[in-house]
Amino acid sequence: MAENPATPAPANSRAAAKKDLPEHFKAYKHVWVFIEQERGHVHPVSFELMGAGRRLADKLGVELAGVVLGGPGEATDHAVAETFCYGADVVYTVTDPVLENYRNEPYSKALTDLVNTYKPEILLLGATTLGRDLAGSVATTLLTGLTADCTELEVDADGSLAATRPTFGGSLLCTIYTLNFRPQMATVRPRVMPMPDRVQKPIGKIVTHPLGMVEDDIVTKVLSYIPDRDSAKSNLAFADVVVSGGLGLGSAENFQLVKQLANVLGAEYGCSRPLVQKGWAATDRQIGQTGKTIRPKLYIAAGISGAIQHRVGVEGADLIVAINTDKNAPIFDFAHVGIVADAIRLLPLLTEAFRKRLSPHISDKLAG
CATH class of the missing domain: 3.40.50.1220 (TPP-binding domain)
Known part of the structure; x- marks a missing residue:
């Protein structure tokens, strides 16, 4: 039977699995949080995840990074600055007019290219409509595991991400490990994690990355925006x-x-x-x-x-x-x-x- 990339695992097998990871997996380090922004506003779940990510990164002794994708302008610049105020050590950015509005294809390519180039060990996204759509596409492209709608995130003694979520209709809580694939991905619903304190900080290290595609490469087009009044x-x-x-x-x-x-x-x-x-x-x-x-x-x-x-x-x-x-x-x-x-x-x-x-x-x- 083929292994599910994200699967519950017995405790006695986790240390062995980590020890036997392929050599190139050792290049995967640091904790990343995708900073979701739409219509010029950062979704609060992103900063909630920065708080959770800070805790995980400190336990692993690695950097906490924010990932900001968007069109050029004040909104994206503000999102980058705020990400540092919520604890980021570094921010990875892909800024391009193609990313002005969310579309799965360019956003998936941008985030996938960043992961393949800089290799984070953990990647966290909000379980919003946008975040769920993006996380599924990125995990599928990267051939890694994704634990959705988590209620708790922890790091085991062996350094593995323990992602806990309700299962069987909510009657049980299941802790899932992504043992043999990287990065370890998880989505967390808004308001599950407490909002960390905002601390005014100067802009720190920013790593820019090209998108590598143009508008003509994308099938879907944004014709207009109609707010969901309901x-x-x-x-x-x-x-x-x-x-x-x-x-x-x-x-x-x-x-x-x-x-x-x-x-x-x-x-x-x-x-x-x-x-x-x-x-x-x-x-x-x-x-x-x-x-x-x-x-x-x-x-x-x-x-x-x-x-x-x-x-x-x-x-x-x-x-x-x-x-x-x-x-x-x-x-x-x-x-x-x-x-x-x-x-x-x-x-x-x-x-x-x-x-x-x-x-x-x-x-x-x-x-x-």
């Missing part, structure tokens, strides 16, 4: 306060109670997967393994059981308040505050209490 309505991943509802609410009408509390708190609202499946809420409001990962200061979960599929999307919250009638619900195992109560009765009371308490403060701010 997705703009939800800012779940970066909200400070999120109120969410689950099947325990019983009906779409009762889900309105979640929206009402979120409105009073100036918060975003979300839901568990079953509510999307029932049509009670839009897909962009789903939180969990197959939805959004969030890291708010406060997360209020009403009528959500808290299965592992949901847990992986919320456990990074600073404070989790769970409301459920079932005292044995799994969500109470990881919630910071658990309330055994009927959410349908409690949510309106909370909404009214917060409205009375917050309204004077809001009025004062408006007056000021």
Whole structure:
């Protein structure tokens, strides 16, 4: 049976596999993070990965590098400068008008050429729509392994990347190793890793690399840009306060109670997967393994059981308040505050209490 490039491996085989790596694999060093930018903005997941990459690079005793691809101009220059402020020792860049807008073909070529030329040991990308598309193409071209949607990244004693992700529908966590291929690639969803502190630093070492293709070489063309207005309505991943509802609410009408509390708190609202499946809420409001990962200061979960599929999307919250009638619900195992109560009765009371308490403060701010 052919070996899967990215495969779970017994601990006693990992050291042997690393020892028996081909001689040319020893040239692969350093940790790279792909800095995703679109329409002049760097996606926050890139800087979250810089924090994770810094930790891995320090353990391995190697450099942390950012990879910036884009068109020439202030946006790309700013992305390079910010990458140093988030901990990069060096930044690799490919700057060309062809890269002004994301297209799989030129971006894949640029990143693949960089890897083949400078040989990183670990390559991390955000598990965004763009990042997933790019990572799959690059891993296939390089004939290496790719572990997708990771929730944890670690380096073993033998220096191997241990990439952990949910599997079997989220019922288990699996740690995957890429033993006999380089680079070791992984994608991580936004908000899974904490955002590191930004430290103002001067621009450091920059390595530029040519793209080696022109516009006529590319089949796809960008004719215009139409923003996704629906997705703009939800800012779940970066909200400070999120109120969410689950099947325990019983009906779409009762889900309105979640929206009402979120409105009073100036918060975003979300839901568990079953509510999307029932049509009670839009897909962009789903939180969990197959939805959004969030890291708010406060997360209020009403009528959500808290299965592992949901847990992986919320456990990074600073404070989790769970409301459920079932005292044995799994969500109470990881919630910071658990309330055994009927959410349908409690949510309106909370909404009214917060409205009375917050309204004077809001009025004062408006007056000021």
